[in-house]
Amino acid sequence: MNHGVRSFPIRENGMNFEAQALQPHEAAAMKGDSDVIERIKGSYGLMLDFYGMCLLNFETGLIGRSEGYRARYRNLLQAPHNNLRVTRILKCLSEMGLEHLNAGFLLHVLNEQSEHKQLNTSLLRDSMDRWWANCLRNEADREWIGLTIKKARNGEIFSREKYEASLRRRKESESFAEPQLECTDA
Template sequence: MREPGVNYMASELTEKEILAFRESEEAKKRLVESYELMLWFYGIQLVNKDTGEVKRADNWKERFANLERNMHNNLRITRILKSLGELGFEHYQSPLVRFFLEETLVKKNLSSIKRSVFDYFLFAVRDKQKLKELLRYAFQHFEPNDKFVWCPRKIQKQLKKGNGEGAEEGCPRAKARGGEAGGTQKEEKDVTEEVTETAKFTDEAVSKDSEPLGNRNCNDTDNVDMDHAGSPESVK
């Protein structure tokens, strides 16, 4: 990444290195292999290497329990998401964030990750259209709905219209002239611009180092390093 991390010995990526990486098929192949390994560590399986679609892996129960215990992994996931965006795999970001939104909001798992999903995972997504779709999904499933603070009220009004009877799921719609349901191009543009501004605001508000140390379980000295029970190193 082009941001400093906890490891002070790690060099920050340069634009020249990023360009070279994006042009190397071997480097990209190895990145996907590393991504699959880390997903396995978190109990997730990469289903489609073209789209980035993911699902629960067979070991999800054990690994989800690890995620619940060791909150320092939240920071790692944020940096993984940002790294994917830097190195030409932006299309991998949205499926992973959608996975965590579904697990935390719909399936009611991973309560210790939920705040990081909203504060950091979401806004690591570079594609603004995908971010808008993720915000819509999150807003629709968040409880209580009136406590959703991750986008301005203007966007929330648009998203609420998308929940109306006869509205296409996940699509903001408004009453057009004559009382017919339908969203205008201007309304869609307003939502997109507001989402972009939300992302910009969040990027400026959070620490440059992705997640503050306070979001991790710093009372547990073992959390300074990844726990090694079932870690990627143990399967080499």
């Protein structure tokens, strides 16, 4: 990949030492430009395909496997430099107000690890647990996803059904938290 191309700009220096970090005023202008957001969404779709995934629902962030995913998953596992790219992508999505896509990505990977035993190397898990999950700016989402990851690491299966239900719940209520039952006096 050409590191001179800045498909996913963030406020940090990357591998291209000649490139400048994104400045706050630039980020604000980009976030408000629908053409820029469309290009970022397109770049995200291309990168998902490169990693063996496809965006099934933009509104929720739901991801599925793309055609030929096995070879692409294998590449993702065998080329750990991709973990840095994923971190950059997630940070950029948060910067551009597309953080719901981060959650869809994280929970898709967790489902693949938990239910299907895919994308499940110690290096990828470490990147996910330590870096990717912390790219979420929304504290409640970050805590819920962190707890969900911890449960899966302790053996609880994070099924596709749970994945899809979680994204629907977040879309409908703007929260991953499951509604609490209220006790009433009869």
